[in-house]
Amino acid sequence: MKLNQQSMEILEFLLAQESFVNMNVIATELVISDRVVRYNLNKLDVFLEERGLEKTMRHRRKGVMLARKQEIQPVVAMFKQRITPERYKYSQEEIQRFLLLRLLLCDEATPVTYFEQVLFISRTSVLNHLKAIEGELFLNDLELIHKPRIGFYLEGSIVLKCSLFARRFIQTVSVHEFYRFLDSGDCSSKKGELFFNNLFDVDLLERIVMEIEEIEDGIDRAMDDQLYLMLLVAFVKQHAQKEDWSYADFRKGNPVDMLDNTMEIILNTVRQYRVGEQDEAQITSFVVALCERVGRQYRMDFMDGDRAFFRQLRAHILWMVRRIESGVMIENPIFHAFIRDNRAVFQVVRECCESLGKQINPQEISFLAIYFASEMERRKHLLMEKPKLLVVCPEGVAVSNMLAMQLKQYFELEEIETVSLRKMTPDLIRKFDFVVSTIDLPELDSSRVLRVNGYLQEDDLELLQDHLQMRLKKTEQEAVGKFSQILDIVSRNAEITNFSKLEFELLEALISDGWERPRVPQIVFRKDMVVRVRRANTWQQAIEIGAKRLEEVGVTTADFRRKVIANIKCYGPYMVVAPGVVLAHAGPEDGILQDGLGVTVIEEGILFFDRFDEPVRVIFTLALRTKEAPILVEQLMKLIVNQDKMAKFKAGHSTDDVYHDVLSAIYE
Incomplete structure (x- = not known):
């Protein structure tokens, strides 16, 4: 109710x-x-x-x-x-999607009064919207059945219901927000509130998520979003129909009904059962032949190099074969946009598949075509052009600028620009070849998004090297080796008034890297801005300790503190930049009066529920206003990735020692 x-x-x-x-x-x-x-x-x-x-x-x-x-x-x-009980007017699309998803999820008849109460609409409106979704149900081999005085339900394959639910759920809501809901139970939008709280039992979801995590641990890999949601729906149906059902008991027995068979089909797809040696050899031959035929069309050898592309494509096709055999269909969420922009590649891949005697549906072909289109685009930029990068960090201008400096230092780039998440628009994205981001951006084409940490680590550089060309630096010996040749050219084409001076300055320029480190600006950072506490009850309280200290010394206003907390609630714990370390920050317009830094050390630590899964014990609270200040982030990150220094901070370094270590790191 x-x-x-x-x-x-x-x-x-x-x-x-x-x-x-x-x-x-x-x-x-x-x-x-x-x-x-x-x-x-x-x-x-x-x-x-x-x-x-x-x-x-x-x-x-x-x-x-x-x-x-x-x-x-x-x-x-x-x-x-x-749940917010205030009356809210949902759009026609939201209403019809909710009706569809509820019917796909629930095998029992749902009364019309339920939809009236949840959607705040009349009985007549409910019936009209149900009629509107009958066409989509028919196209997916499902039938809407009305039980008089009881309600409505769907007849059809349970696999189809799970598959259609996963596809439409991803299209309707922010999956990123849904995963945050699974972690914390919080919703950040009215749409999320409607779909998450009314479609699912929150307590049951917690149990199901743990069961699915057990499956992922067993197969030693993460599922994609569609398969994850299909499995989640199957689990919801099992728990709804069978009292005290558990995955542990299910594994011990044999399928006894259609729902159990559906579970087996989806689980087989998730596990990606190994095919026999003969089948595997046939699939490998098909992938080789496909690469050769598409390669001939575009005069490109897709089998050269380290064969990473070939391995990825082969793995996808192995998975595709198992999926198709199990009757599980995956819909490409960017199918129409991809065909619009890459019709020629799609057509070539389809013709090559047909010439090899393989009848594959257009959705699956589009996935294969994406592999080839992405690889051709990658090679094009590596060999012919310097790419344009857009660096995105939610509300983290300082981190964006620091990443941009690192990227310029390591890679050959034509252009690089930083932007906050809220100012990122489709028109802006189209101007750039890649988007480098510190958070997942599921709404964008994954082939153009490079997900990295707040400060580039070794694994980030490996990822970036697959798409970008490293900047080549000449050694001093190479530079000096060309010195005589350069000096001779200058002598033959110009009148030299001081040969010795020219010789010295040219040699100095050749053996230097030509880059002068920007000067770190003066900021407000004193001993009393290092705070050590025994514990914090919540992560919000942990953030407030350092932020309030900046307020007290006149570096920020209360708006800064509220904005930092709001950003973490909205975008997740992205400010956790290393195990046990937070770099708390906001934009220059968010209550920052002058550049300043505070350090909070929490002896017992507090969980931020981040990817490192380690209690946070050190929080750097950073307020940057001037354009020169972002260099400070780079200096701080060098300290943060120094595991020995951070271990001393966490283990009981005095506030004086912390202050001097941070100060020396900033102005080294």
Whole structure:
């Protein structure tokens, strides 16, 4: 039962009362009719019963009262945190997608009243929207069935239901937001609130996520989003239909019904069972022949080099074969956009497949064509052009600038520009060859997104080298070896007034790298801006310790502190730049008055639920306003990646020692 705003007002009013209160009093206080009060009290009883709580107590003369308020209050608080009861007008597309996803997920008939309450629409509107989705269901071999006085459900293959749910869910919501919801239970949008909280039981999801993680650990690789969601839906269906069902018990037995068979099909696809040696040899031969035929069309050898492209393509086709044999269809989310921009490549790959006697559907061919198009684009930029890079870091101008400096130092680039996530537009992206980002950007073409850490590490450089050309630096010996030749050319073409001076200056220029390190600007950083505490109760409190210190010394306003916390809530713990270390920052416009730095050391550590899965013990709170200040980030990151220094910070270095170590690192 989902409570609306009126029901929540009555519930909160009753929680504030010490004894029975007459229904007429409730109606007068909340400016509603007695009939509306009685209707909402019945809804409250259902809500409380569903959560194992005692219903409202009613007396013919005294009125109504809530018993055991101390048990009800935390449940209501959690409900309000997860679901906003205010009336909200959803778009036609949102309504129809919700209807579709609910019907695909739930095998039991769903009553029309459920959709009325959740979507805040009339019965007639629900029926009209159900009629609107019948066409899509028909095209996917599914049929909408109406049980009079009970509700609606879908008939058709369970595999098709799981597959269609995964495809439409990815198209409808932000998958990135959904994964954050799985981790924390929080939603950052009204759409997320509608789909996540109403489609799924949050407590059950936690259990299912743990079961799927167990499967991923067993196959030693991560699933793609569509397969992950298909498996998640299958688990939801199992738990809904079978009381006390568990994956551990399922593994021990044999499939007994259609749902079990569906589980086996999806799990087989996930596991990617090894094909026999003969089948594997045939697939390898097909991949070789495909590479050769497409290569002849474009006069390019796709088998040369370290054969990384060949291995990736072969792995995809092995997986594709198992999927097709299991009846699992994966839809390419960028199919139409890719065909529009790469029709020739798609056509060549399709013709080559047909000439090899393989009948493959267009969706699958588009995936193969993407491999070839991406490889040709990569080689084109490596051999012919210097690429243009767009560096993106959510609200992290300092980190973006630091990454840009590192990229310019390591790679041959035609152009590089930094931008915040909120200012990244499709028109801007089209001007660049690659987007280098510190967070995942699932809405963009993955072949153009290079995901790196906040400070380039060895694995980042390996990834970048697959797409960018390293800057070649001449050694001093190579430079000096050309000196005589250069000096002779100058002598023959110009009149020299001071040969010795020219000789010295040319030699000095040749053996230097020609790059002068920018000067680190003066910032506000004093001993009293290093704070050591024993513990922090939450990650928000940990951030506030350093941020409030910057406020106290006049470096920032309270807006800076709020913005840092808001960014982490919105984009995840991307500010955790190394195990146990946070670089807390925001944009120059977010309450920064002058350049400054604070350091917080938390002895017991606090979890930020980041990719390193290690308690954070050191937080650098960085406020940068001037354009020269980003060089400070590079200096700090050199300190952060120094494991010996960080270990001393975490192990009990005094605040004086921390201050001097940080100061020397900044101005070395």
